[in-house]
Amino acid sequence: MTIVDLVRLFAEPLSTAIVMTDIDLERPGPTILYTNPAFARMSGYAAAEMLGASPRLLQGPGTSMQQTRMIARKLRAEGRFHGVLQNYRSSGEAYLCEIDVRPILDGGGKPLAFLAFEREVVRRRGRPSRDPHGRYRPIVPETFDVGGMCGAPALFA
Numbered sequence: 001m002t003i004v005d006l007v008r009l010f011a012e013p014l015s016t017a018i019v020m021t022d023i024d025l026e027r028p029g030p031t032i033l034y035t036n037p038a039f040a041r042m043s044g045y046a047a048a049e050m051l052g053a054s055p056r057l058l059q060g061p062g063t064s065m066q067q068t069r070m071i072a073r074k075l076r077a078e079g080r081f082h083g084v085l086q087n088y089r090s091s092g093e094a095y096l097c098e099i100d101v102r103p104i105l106d107g108g109g110k111p112l113a114f115l116a117f118e119r120e121v122v123r124r125r126g127r128p129s130r131d132p133h134g135r136y137r138p139i140v141p142e143t144f145d146v147g148g149m150c151g152a153p154a155l156f157a
């Protein structure tokens with residue numbers, strides 16, 4: 001089983017969008033190895049459209065170059081980045097996206113891949129919302145496979 005297979009098993013049922021890339025930060029990298037269904041629902045891009053592309057595909061006219069330079073700097077220096085960016089859906093619509101990029105390290109601390117947890121932000125400032133989802137737009141599953149979940153061994157019972 002490859003690391004992509006493992007991440008797929010973990011990320012496929014999540015309602016948080018996941019983007020996995022290789023560790024090559026030189027243009028045209030990083031290259032996308034996997035995106036989950038929640039990412040497709042948020043961005044409008046099917047996994048097949050993203051595979052082999054760079055996350056720069058999500059950038060557009062309103063994306064701040066200062067921000068993207070900051071991502072590159074942070075990823076090179078610390079191997080991680082956490083911030084809010086302006087991304088664009090496949091329809092061209094802009095959305096604010098909180099992005100937390102972390103490396104997956106092997107036992108010796110060598111980076112194997114980057115994993116980004118991405119959530120659309122609908123409310124950045126002000127009083128906390130009464131909405132239970134707070135400042136994030138929930139990504140609603142198309143179908144929720146309760147049967148599958150219940151059929152799984154009760155590891156955490």
Ligand SMILES: Cc1cc2nc3c(=O)[nH]c(=O)nc-3n(C[C@H](O)[C@H](O)[C@H](O)COP(=O)(O)O)c2cc1C
Pocket residue numbers: 019020021027029030054055056058059063068069071072075085086087097099101114115116118
């Ligand atoms: C896992 C991962 C996910 C990323 N997701 C986004 C994203 O959603 N939007 C974005 O603008 N950049 C994203 N990036 C950053 C770009 O891929 C790129 O690193 C950034 O534009 C800085 O490089 P550049 O200055 O060469 O463009 C992501 C990077 C990684 C490693």
